[in-house]
Amino acid sequence: EVQLVESGGGLVQPGGSLRLSCAASGFTFSSYWMSWVRQAPGKGLEWVANIKQDGSEKYYVDSVKGRFTISRDNAKNSLYLQMNSLRAEDTAVYYCARRGSSGWYVRYWGQGTLVTVSS
Amino acid sequence: DIVMTQSPDSLAVSLGERATINCKSSQSVLYSSNNKNYLAWYQQKPGQPPKLLIYWASTRDSGVPDRFSGSGSGTDFTLTISSLQAEDVAVYYCQQYYSTPIFTFGPGTKVDIK
Numbered sequence: 001e002v003q004l005v006e007s008g009g010g011l012v013q014p015g016g017s018l019r020l021s022c023a024a025s026g027f028t029f030s031s032y033w034m035s036w037v038r039q040a041p042g043k044g045l046e047w048v049a050n051i052k053q054d055g056s057e058k059y060y061v062d063s064v065k066g067r068f069t070i071s072r073d074n075a076k077n078s079l080y081l082q083m084n085s086l087r088a089e090d091t092a093v094y095y096c097a098r099r100g101s102s103g104w105y106v107r108y109w110g111q112g113t114l115v116t117v118s119s
Numbered sequence: 120d121i122v123m124t125q126s127p128d129s130l131a132v133s134l135g136e137r138a139t140i141n142c143k144s145s146q147s148v149l150y151s152s153n154n155k156n157y158l159a160w161y162q163q164k165p166g167q168p169p170k171l172l173i174y175w176a177s178t179r180d181s182g183v184p185d186r187f188s189g190s191g192s193g194t195d196f197t198l199t200i201s202s203l204q205a206e207d208v209a210v211y212y213c214q215q216y217y218s219t220p221i222f223t224f225g226p227g228t229k230v231d232i233k
Contacts, residue, residue: 033220044212044224044225044226044227045161045163045169045212045214045224045227046224047221047222047223047224050221052220057220059220059221061221095169100171100174102174102175103155103157103174103175103216104157104216104219104220104222105159105171105174105214105216106159106161106169106171106214107171107180109168109169109170110168112168
């Protein structure tokens, strides 16, 4: 059974930093692109970042470029999101996500971790 | 960037009646080389992560009841719930994955019971 378990969320002041983690199990982690998707309170879904299987390619939504860094450790079956210079508008539930085997629809989602940026 | 829109923003349907949600993309998500539409639908209930319902515009994911169906091609798509059940109350999102590895979601449509 595929499982994605996020951790690392919490309350942080504007301008601060936070590192999210996602522990993956139930599949060959090193074989899949992985993603972060976020959802602000009461709002819709927003793709944040993707990383290739070997970490050689990374893509970001424009609003986080230069502030967020996606990374992975295939030996630990773990995905990360380093978030710097956080803003109030980054407040959201952050989901770890895995694409399907045949396409880039999101087949598996974690339960999410809440990041709140507030003074 | 491909922009996704959905209509209506919300709808209320009687139990057992049909619910129809529309999704439109700012450019075609039909890939001509394989004739596939790179469009998915998700259901999200309060306090839960989204759940994949349909991919390739019309392929139901495993375990999804057959009252859910997807249709459309190019830029215009529809999710239909043929006979609304109480457990279908949720927000529904479409997503394009044509511009992989960048993808975008629609703003969502809330479905309630009338």
